Amino acid sequence: MWWNLSHPIKAVETYGVSEFFHREFGNLSTSFNKAQFMPNIGIHTIGNGMKYVKLSEYYHYHGVKFPKIKAIGFTFSYHLMNEILENGTYDKVNVDPISDLYIFNPLGILLFSIPGFQKFWAETLHLSDWSLQPMFNPLTGTIENCGDQFMIRYFRGKKQNWALFSYYGVDNIFGFSLPVSWREGGNISIGAGACVNRLHESREEIARIMLPELDYEMGFFYDINQSLMSSLIITGPRYFNVRLNIYPGLIHFRNLQPSFYIAAGESDGFILGINLKRYASGLHYNFHR
Numbered sequence: 001m002w003w004n005l006s007h008p009i010k011a012v013e014t015y016g017v018s019e020f021f022h023r024e025f026g027n028l029s030t031s032f033n034k035a036q037f038m039p040n041i042g043i044h045t046i047g048n049g050m051k052y053v054k055l056s057e058y059y060h061y062h063g064v065k066f067p068k069i070k071a072i073g074f075t076f077s078y079h080l081m082n083e084i085l086e087n088g089t090y091d092k093v094n095v096d097p098i099s100d101l102y103i104f105n106p107l108g109i110l111l112f113s114i115p116g117f118q119k120f121w122a123e124t125l126h127l128s129d130w131s132l133q134p135m136f137n138p139l140t141g142t143i144e145n146c147g148d149q150f151m152i153r154y155f156r157g158k159k160q161n162w163a164l165f166s167y168y169g170v171d172n173i174f175g176f177s178l179p180v181s182w183r184e185g186g187n188i189s190i191g192a193g194a195c196v197n198r199l200h201e202s203r204e205e206i207a208r209i210m211l212p213e214l215d216y217e218m219g220f221f222y223d224i225n226q227s228l229m230s231s232l233i234i235t236g237p238r239y240f241n242v243r244l245n246i247y248p249g250l251i252h253f254r255n256l257q258p259s260f261y262i263a264a265g266e267s268d269g270f271i272l273g274i275n276l277k278r279y280a281s282g283l284h285y286n287f288h289r
Contacts, residue, residue, distance in 0.1 A: 001087040001097055008098045015095045015207050023209070024099040036096070036209075040104045042168055047150045048075055049108025050127050053118060072109060079105055086199075086210070093207040126153040128226040130167060133245055135261050135273030144271055145245070145261045151226070153177055153189075163187075171195045171233060173219040185225040192218045197239050197267060215239055224249075241265030248275070 004011045012020045026037045052071050059067030083097040111117050121127040130151045135144045149169035156162060163177040167189070175191020198213035217235040221228065229250040235241045246260040261273035 001084060001090075001094060003091075004094050005097055005101065008102060011093050011095055011098060014093050020095050020099075024095065024103075036099075040099055042150070043148055044079070044100050044104035045108040045111065046121070046127070047108070047129075047148055047169070048079065048105050049112035050121065050150070051075055051129060052109045053112045054129065075109075076101065076105065090201075090208060095207070096210065121152075124154070126155075126226055127151070128223075128228075130221075130223075130228045130231075131169070133247065133259055133261050133273070133275060135271075135275065137271075137273075145243075145263070145273060147171075151189075151221075151223075151228070153187075153226075165189045165191055167191065167193075167219060167221065171217060171219065173217065173233075175219070180222075183224060187221075187223050189221040189223070190219070192216070195233075195235055197235070213238070222250075235265075235267070239265065239267035241267040 023036045024040060052068075052075050055071035055074055056067045059070055064070060079101060080097075083100060087094055087097065112121075128151045130149045132145045132147045132149060134146045136142075137144050147170040149167060149171060152166045152168075154164045156164065161179065165173075165175050165177040167173040171193070172195065173191040173193040175189060177187045177189040180186040180188055193216075194214045195217045196212040197215045199210045200213055201208050201210060215235045215238040217233055219234075220232045222230045227247075227249065228245075229247050231243075231245045233243045235243075241263065242265055243263045244261070248257040248259045251258055256276060259275040261271065261275075263269075263271040
């Protein structure tokens with residue numbers, strides 16, 4: 001991967017300039033195998049841009065020097081780590097990290113540096129970070145329940161008694177949101193869509209393409225003032241699976257606000273994760289193997 005990032009022009013020329021723009025920037029194909037541009041826009045441009053703003057504001061609030069520079073460094077670092085994991089031991093042309101790290105991530109930062117652009121996504125579409133809760137599994141030495149997830153919600157009419165809803169990332173769910181009567185600012189969201197269960201390599205002589213393996217899914221969500229409190233996602237029929245996330249703030253026990261991750265099915269096996277404030281732990285048993 002380091003060769004690709006240090007020789008981006010050569011890598012793109014070897015891969016094919018027209019093919020690079022076709023797959024990474026957009027096309028009219030209905031095939032998901034040619035939809036690499038969709039996460040580039042939704043995750044690396046919109047999602048990463050929003051996270052950059054949130055981090056820079058967080059650093060500024062806590063008196064950290066150079067908050068914007070440090071926010072850029074942090075977001076770049078974790079996306080770089082993700083690209084390293086995705087690339088693995090592959091040692092030929094891979095243009096995916098080039099488009100992500102050199103084009104779409106910086107584009108998101110530039111766009112979200114414009115106040116009007118920020119305001120549109122914050123106040124009109126209510127863009128929020130609804131990412132998963134990473135849990136360390138001491139039995140396998142792996143990290144479970146990882147993934148960037150984002151939510152957008154568009155309220156219809158002045159009464160705002162319902163809204164169009166989208167939850168996207170690895171899971172891509174579309175539906176609607178309804179305010180609840182028992183909690184001010186509370187909403188229940190329901191939707192259906194598709195998730196990426198696996199990524200498959202399509203290798204050519206000098207390059208490779210990562211192709212998604214999709215499955216259907218339904219999702220149920222509860223949030224308070226756009227802060228996700230719980231989610232239940234059911235996938236199938238390729239891999240029947242159920243995942244429940246309960247986030248900090250929903251359950252109060254003395255001075256603790258524990259969160260939980262529970263998954264069961266053909267994809268995850270059985271996983272139980274518990275997060276007590278700053279510490280996360282998980283127990284994992286694959287009963288289907």
